Each structure stands twice: as structure tokens, then as C-alpha cells.
Amino acid sequence: MKSTVVLGTFDSEAWWRSPHGSMLPSMNSSQAVTMGMDELLFPLCKEQDILFTRQPMDEHLRSYLSLLGYTFTPIHCRNPVHADDYRLHVFDLLMADAGYYQQLLPQDAIISPYSILSDANEVVRRFSFGNHFPSLDTVRAVNSKTYSHELRQRLGIRNSSSIAESAEELLTYGLLLLRTGQVLVKDPLGVSGKGNMLISSERMLKRIAAYLLEQESRGKQTQFIIEPLLDKKEDFSCQLFITEQGDVQYISVQQMVNESFSYSGSYPADPGFIEMLWKNNYFSIMEEACKDLFETGYHGEVCIDSMLLASGELVPIVEINARKSMGLINHHINQYVRQYSLFSFDLYPGRLRCGSDHAAGSGGSKSRRIVVYAREQARNYTAGCKHAVRLRQYRIC
Numbered sequence: 001m002k003s004t005v006v007l008g009t010f011d012s013e014a015w016w017r018s019p020h021g022s023m024l025p026s027m028n029s030s031q032a033v034t035m036g037m038d039e040l041l042f043p044l045c046k047e048q049d050i051l052f053t054r055q056p057m058d059e060h061l062r063s064y065l066s067l068l069g070y071t072f073t074p075i076h077c078r079n080p081v082h083a084d085d086y087r088l089h090v091f092d093l094l095m096a097d098a099g100y101y102q103q104l105l106p107q108d109a110i111i112s113p114y115s116i117l118s119d120a121n122e123v124v125r126r127f128s129f130g131n132h133f134p135s136l137d138t139v140r141a142v143n144s145k146t147y148s149h150e151l152r153q154r155l156g157i158r159n160s161s162s163i164a165e166s167a168e169e170l171l172t173y174g175l176l177l178l179r180t181g182q183v184l185v186k187d188p189l190g191v192s193g194k195g196n197m198l199i200s201s202e203r204m205l206k207r208i209a210a211y212l213l214e215q216e217s218r219g220k221q222t223q224f225i226i227e228p229l230l231d232k233k234e235d236f237s238c239q240l241f242i243t244e245q246g247d248v249q250y251i252s253v254q255q256m257v258n259e260s261f262s263y264s265g266s267y268p269a270d271p272g273f274i275e276m277l278w279k280n281n282y283f284s285i286m287e288e289a290c291k292d293l294f295e296t297g298y299h300g301e302v303c304i305d306s307m308l309l310a311s312g313e314l315v316p317i318v319e320i321n322a323r324k325s326m327g328l329i330n331h332h333i334n335q336y337v338r339q340y341s342l343f344s345f346d347l348y349p350g351r352l353r354c355g356s357d358h359a360a361g362s363g364g365s366k367s368r369r370i371v372v373y374a375r376e377q378a379r380n381y382t383a384g385c386k387h388a389v390r391l392r393q394y395r396i397c
Helices: 031-044 059-067 090-096 098-104 120-127 136-143 145-155 167-177 202-216 271-279 282-296 326-338 357-362 365-384 388-394
Strands: 004-007 050-053 073-076 110-113 162-164 183-191 194-199 224-228 232-242 248-259 262-268 300-309 314-321 345-348 351-354
Touching: 004 031, 031 050, 031 326, 090 098, 090 120, 098 120, 110 120, 136 145, 136 282, 136 314, 145 183, 145 224, 145 282, 145 314, 162 167, 167 183, 167 202, 167 224, 194 202, 232 282, 232 326, 248 271, 248 282, 248 326, 262 326, 271 282, 282 300, 282 314, 300 326
Parallel strands: 004 050, 004 110, 050 073
Antiparallel strands: 162 224, 183 194, 183 224, 232 248, 232 300, 248 262, 262 345, 300 314, 345 351
């Protein structure tokens, strides 16, 4: 069986975004934490697979995951100067020391990245991996919220958003929308709260427009999505896979916990929720969306974010993430623990939560190990771990 090399850089949108675009004011997140999130890809690994990470995995963490049954081979960037250079994404790291990594990585392997970034196809060619990825231009295009906006138009889905291509247009659209409520401005390639701004007053809108206008005076190009803030009841997402032949494979639906427009956690949708989606023709819309993605030139993993409004109205396409996702990682964790009679796990950035203690106590030694061992040891491991901030991402509590 061929090995798979699992790897990724999570802040993909930072590399997809044009440096010529104007930006909303925002607070920068810690790159050290973001760059350490590649370790979260371990649930996608099988026994013969390789997990490539920017930093070496802590020995406590490796031992911990091995006890849970994850026995992949870890490989990390050997050059600490490269690893600490956050201007380099994972494909840059491989290409910067290609001769060394060619000796470690099997040439007939498959590469499974979190997302497609520059040099992805060059890495495939250089390392003789058995993959073919879409072009970077295609990946950038379909991940833009502008594409999601236009897709809703093509599929005849109610579309309350507009595209503002200047500070003046943003001000005009915003003043109209503020008459009925708060306004949400979205960067086309913002993610998980970065690049989203809630505007609640005319004064605030004018300050943002002036901020963008100043950037335009320096040659920056403006493009943002602007829409009314909807009265949301549920956030959820659908994970799918589009084959190179255009076939669509359904994977899962994950309900999400978001806080201030930022992702906070995922858990599997319950049967009643899935039944509601069937009755509302949701999965037919997902198939049509994937068909459009394929015709645009994309194939691979897709996560489509959706909403259920307080009124009961379904918003099937909020935005499209043409890459792997936290929901996909949570799905793989759930698939793994179900074999030990555990009902489900909920994935949050700070912890993994077991869905049933009763099941955990009745599923045999491995299931007890997954829950009880982790509860007893995670705190000690976290306290003594050099990379404690990353280890906490795997806590089961």
C-alpha cells in the first residue's frame, strides 16, 4: 500500500490573497500558533503514512498519540532557520531542502496537503508524487468569497450580498444597508474572523471607507463583500470531495460553534438535522455547487459553509473553502473512535470532547485508554511540554 505524506500550512488565505489589495483594519493573530497547527492533521494519517510538520513533534505528544493508536511516521523541517521563517509555507520548506527530503520521502507516495499553495505542483514533479493538483489561479479563484457570491447568483439562491470595488461603493452600499440593521463587510480571502468587520453605525462605516480610500491613493485595489447581518440560528458545513473525473463524494455535515465570526469548534450533525437538510434539497445544491467548481477547474476537498436562520430559512452557500477543513479533521476523529464504541468526539481548538462517557466505559481497553488515559495525563503533558500551546490542541477532556 502506498504511503501518504500529510502536510499543510493552515493560514492558506494569507498566501492566496493579492498583495495589491486594500485591507480592513484587523488584529494580527499569532503566527507561531498558526504555524504549529500542522500537527492537527494527525487524524488524517494511517499507519503507513508520514506527517510532515514545521517543528519537531514533542516526544510526549508522539507517545500520547501512539497510545491512542496513531502510529504514523513524523518528519519535520530540519532547518530551524527555515522553520522559524513564517514567510515560508510548507511547499517552500520542502523545495528549500529538496535533496534532503527526497531521501526521506518515498517517491511513489501520495501527497495530501491541507491546501494548494504556490509550488504545490512543482513539489509533485520534483518528488515524483502520484498527484495532480488544480492550478494555483483556479484555487485562488474558487476560495474567494466573490466566487461564492457569483455561484449563488448562478444557482438561483437568494443573495443578499453585493461586491464593492471601491471605498466609494462600499460607503454607498453600506449606507443603504444600515437603514435596516447592522452590516457585515468581508474580505474576499479572509478566514475565521480575519478580514470580517461588523459595522453598526454610519460613523464607523465612514471611518472604514476613509481607511480604504487612503490605501487606494497608494495604488491598492479594493474589493469587498458587503451584506446585511443575518439573524442566524445555526452555523454548519458540508465536507465533500470532487474526484479528477468530476464525481462528487459526500463526506459529512458538521455543525459549528463560531464566536465573533471566528471558528471555535465542530461536532457531527445529528440525524434530525440531516433529515431537515434532505427535505430542503440541500444536498442537491451541494452537488450543483461541486459541479460548478469542477467546471471551473477545481478538484479535491471542499468545505461549504452554510447557515440556518432563526426564521427557518436555509442559506446553503455562505462561502466555499476549497481545501481541507477543521470539520473534515473532526469527521476523521469520529470515524476512528467509533470503532471503539465511542459515539462521537467534538473538536475544539483547545480540546477534544468525548460525546459519551457511558460508551467510553463500555468499549474495551482502547476506548477506556482514549478517554481515561488522556484525562489523567494531558494536564501533566501540557505542563511539561516545550510546545505546550500546540499540545493543548489535542487534549481530550
